[in-house]
Amino acid sequence: MTFKWWLPRRTLQLAVVALIALPALGLGFFRGNLAAAELLGIPLADPLAFLQALIGGKVLVLSYLGSALSVSAVYFLLGGRSFCGWICPVGLITELGDKLSRYSGCAGKSIPLASSRWSLGLVLLTVALTGVPLFEVLSPIGIVNRAIAFASLLPLLLPAAILLVEIAVSRRVWCRSLCPLGAFYSLLARFSPLRVGFVKERCTHCGDCLQVCPVREVLAPPLERGAPQVTAGDCSRCLACIDSCSAKALTVDFFHKRSRTR
Amino acid sequence: MGDENPKGGLTRRQFLKGSAVTPLALMLAGGAIASVYLRPTDARGFTLRPPGALAEKRFLAACVRCGMCAQACPHQAIKLAGGEAGAGIGTPVITPRETPCYLCQDLPCVKACPSGALDKKLEDIEQVRMGTAVIIDRESCLSIRGLRCEVCYRQCPLIDKAITLQLRHNTRTDEHTIMEPVVHKEKCVGCGICENSCVLPKPVIVVRRTVEVQKDSYDF
Numbered sequence: 001m002t003f004k005w006w007l008p009r010r011t012l013q014l015a016v017v018a019l020i021a022l023p024a025l026g027l028g029f030f031r032g033n034l035a036a037a038e039l040l041g042i043p044l045a046d047p048l049a050f051l052q053a054l055i056g057g058k059v060l061v062l063s064y065l066g067s068a069l070s071v072s073a074v075y076f077l078l079g080g081r082s083f084c085g086w087i088c089p090v091g092l093i094t095e096l097g098d099k100l101s102r103y104s105g106c107a108g109k110s111i112p113l114a115s116s117r118w119s120l121g122l123v124l125l126t127v128a129l130t131g132v133p134l135f136e137v138l139s140p141i142g143i144v145n146r147a148i149a150f151a152s153l154l155p156l157l158l159p160a161a162i163l164l165v166e167i168a169v170s171r172r173v174w175c176r177s178l179c180p181l182g183a184f185y186s187l188l189a190r191f192s193p194l195r196v197g198f199v200k201e202r203c204t205h206c207g208d209c210l211q212v213c214p215v216r217e218v219l220a221p222p223l224e225r226g227a228p229q230v231t232a233g234d235c236s237r238c239l240a241c242i243d244s245c246s247a248k249a250l251t252v253d254f255f256h257k258r259s260r261t262r
Numbered sequence: 263m264g265d266e267n268p269k270g271g272l273t274r275r276q277f278l279k280g281s282a283v284t285p286l287a288l289m290l291a292g293g294a295i296a297s298v299y300l301r302p303t304d305a306r307g308f309t310l311r312p313p314g315a316l317a318e319k320r321f322l323a324a325c326v327r328c329g330m331c332a333q334a335c336p337h338q339a340i341k342l343a344g345g346e347a348g349a350g351i352g353t354p355v356i357t358p359r360e361t362p363c364y365l366c367q368d369l370p371c372v373k374a375c376p377s378g379a380l381d382k383k384l385e386d387i388e389q390v391r392m393g394t395a396v397i398i399d400r401e402s403c404l405s406i407r408g409l410r411c412e413v414c415y416r417q418c419p420l421i422d423k424a425i426t427l428q429l430r431h432n433t434r435t436d437e438h439t440i441m442e443p444v445v446h447k448e449k450c451v452g453c454g455i456c457e458n459s460c461v462l463p464k465p466v467i468v469v470r471r472t473v474e475v476q477k478d479s480y481d482f
Contacts, residue, residue, distance in 0.1 A: 023333045036328035036376040043376060049326040050377070057316065057324025059378035067376070131323045137349050142327050146342055146352055149329055155345045 005239035005252075009085065013092045020089075020148045033145035034088070035136065036064075043067040048123075048184045052133035055124065072188065078237070080189025084175055084182050085238035089144045093159060094175050097166040098214065113176055113215065113234050116183035123180045135180050172214050176234075186233035193254045196235060196242070200226040202249035209241035209250060229255055308471045309347070310356040310393055310454060312340050313363060314372045314384035324379035327352030334374035337364050356392070358454025358469055363392065365419050365453050388420065393452030393469040395425070395445045403466045408432045408440045414456035414467050415443045424450040443467070 019030045019039070031038045035049040043063060050068035054060060075083055084091045126134040136142060140159040146152045162174045175182055196219075203223065213219045218232035219241060242250045312331050315321045331354050332340040339361040340354045347353065354371075356363050365387045372380045384390065395414075397403055404411035405427075418425040425443050432438040445467070454469045 031333045031374070032328040032330045032376075035326040036330065038330070038376075045376060046326070049328075053324045053326055053377045053379070055323075057320045057377070057379065059316070059320070059324045061376065061378040061382065064376045064378065127323060131319055132349050133323050133326075136325075136327050137351055142352055146327070146329060150332070150342050152342060152344050152352075155351060 004243045006243055009238060012086050013089070016087050017089055017092070017148060020145055024149055024151075033149055034141055035145070036067075044071055046181070047072045048120075048181050049133075049136060051124065052127045052136055056127040056131045056133050075185055076188050076192050077194065079192045079194040079235070080185040080187075080233055080237075081182060081235065082189075082194070082237040083185050084179075085236035088141060088175075088181075089148070090140050090159060090162075090179075091175055091236075093144070093163055094166055094172050095214075097163045098172055101167045101171055113217065115177045116179055116186070119178050120180040120183035139181070140174070141181065175236075176215060182234075189233035189235065189237075190231070192233075194237065194252070195255050196230040196237070196239070197251040197253050197255065198222055198226075198228055198230070199249050199251065200228075202247045204247045204249070206246070208244040208246065212240040212244045214238065214240075308393065308469075309343075309350065310358060310363075310452070310469055312354050312356060312371045312380055313365070313369055313387070313390040313392055313451075314375075314380040314382075315392065316379060316381060321379050322349055322353065324377050325353045326377050326379070328376065329354070330374040330376065331371035331380060334370040336366065336370065337361055339363050340371060356454060358457040359465065360458075362454035362458040364455070365390065365451065388423075388449075388451065390451040390453070391472045393454075394447045394450045394472050395452065395454075395456050395467055396470045397443070397445065397467050399464075399466040402462060402464075403443070404461065406440065406442050408434065408438055410441070411461060412441055412443060413459050413461055417455050417459040419453060419455060420449055420451065425456065447472075 016034075020033050022030045029040050032044075035046045037044045043066075045064055045067040047068045050064060053064075123133075123135045126132055138158070140162055143152075143155040144159055147156050166173055170177075209223070210216045210220055214236065215232075215234045218234045219230060221227075222230050237252070239252055242252060309318070311318075311321060312335075316324055327342070329342050329352070332338075332342055339356050340363075341357065343350050343353050343355050345351050347355070367387060369384065369387065372382060372384055375382070397406075400406050405415075412427060415421060415425045415427055423446065425445055427441045428444045430440050430442070432440045452469045452472060456467045457465045457469055460467050
């Protein structure tokens with residue numbers, strides 16, 4: 001049996017859900033959620049939540065700045081949107097929606113990826129102008145987190161609505177095109193060393209990787225050009241393309257420098 | 263219907279319908295919902311926050327809704343607000359009538375807060391100002407009616423500082439003493455223990471927004 005990436009990935013996604021549920025079960029080594037947390041005494045922080053608190057609340061706690069920076073650094077090294085593919089519980093939900101929409105056969109057209117940049121801009125603008133941290137208020141990630149940790153179930157209507165839209169209207173529209181946190185990590189990921197690499201000589205042009213890729217517009221161009229790696233920040237490093245490739249033409253590795261051809 | 267474009271592709275009308283009207287409608291609907299629900303929580307009345315909370319508007323921005331204060335509270339007095347709180351969704355609230363703040367000496371909620379929405383400079387529990395207790399219904403208060411209650415006074419963690427008893431002659435019976443509980447707003451921390459302990463079904467002493475020191479009307 002060959003190694004498949006989906007197994008460690010799915011395990012980590014479920015482990016995150018279990019971690020968030022731990023405090024409610026009375027186990028003490030994890031507290032908080034994906035906005036801010038403490039794991040084995042190490043403080044962790046969502047850098048976008050930090051930015052909103054800084055801009056809107058005008059408070060700067062140095063330890064919080066430190067944990068936001070260190071989390072950003074780790075995500076930078078590990079591919080930015082790897083948060084979306086490996087950690088985020090909403091990613092888990094929308095993957096389920098993706099599966100269902102393929103099953104039902106009503107997956108509609110996709111919305112361009114760049115619109116998540118606009119929602120990131122909108123979030124930062126709103127908090128700067130009105131002091132309302134829009135993404136902390138509306139974030140389906142926070143809602144799912146609190147549903148797990150505090151059994152606050154009614155707000156789950158929002159992620160449920162997202163799931164319905166994704167199944168019926170547009171494939172993975174929230175994660176691909178609307179999530180401001182995804183946009184933030186995709187900006188980080190543009191310069192990240194961890195990338196999907198492509199060995200042109202082995203490719204049989206079967207198209208299996210493009211079938212499974214949740215953001216095929218970032219995978220397709222490098223393959224067509226024969227570029228050695230996928231450089232776009234919107235790649236969530238889910239590595240489903242590698243699992244799907246029977247010719248072993250796709251790899252994942254740390255790349256020292258960006259390829260010339262983008 | 264005249265929408266067909268002989269050259270293929272989109273006509274202007276189709277473009278407007280598909281690309282402009284729908285997002286515009288969504289934005290209007292979103293704006294309408296947002297204007298109702300994204301108002302600060304204190305626009306719908308006072309919300310009792312954990313010790314050290316910044317002023318409500320700043321608090322709403324600074325709180326990242328991680329719930330660590332609630333997880334740190336040994337009495338489970340801190341709960342996270344649901345969607346009914348609008349922009350305050352996921353923020354910590356204390357409902358004194360359920361469980362008040364018992365003012366832990368070491369303020370674990372403040373220590374747990376990563377973002378500084380609960381002010382880390384706060385160390386002395388007597389400096390906490392979550393709100394101020396107010397007797398809202400003097401006619402119902404058993405003590406003020408001349409009966410022996412004084413439960414709020416005796417339960418107050420700052421007994422004889424934040425709540426004192428003011429004694430006066432009961433003119434109705436002409437032989438007893440009325441022992442009226444009096445809140446001193448410069449000492450009251452707003453923990454809500456009095457509200458929690460009030461023996462009446464509808465508490466006559468409740469925590470309200472901290473009253474700022476009132477300026478003289480000529481003093482601007």
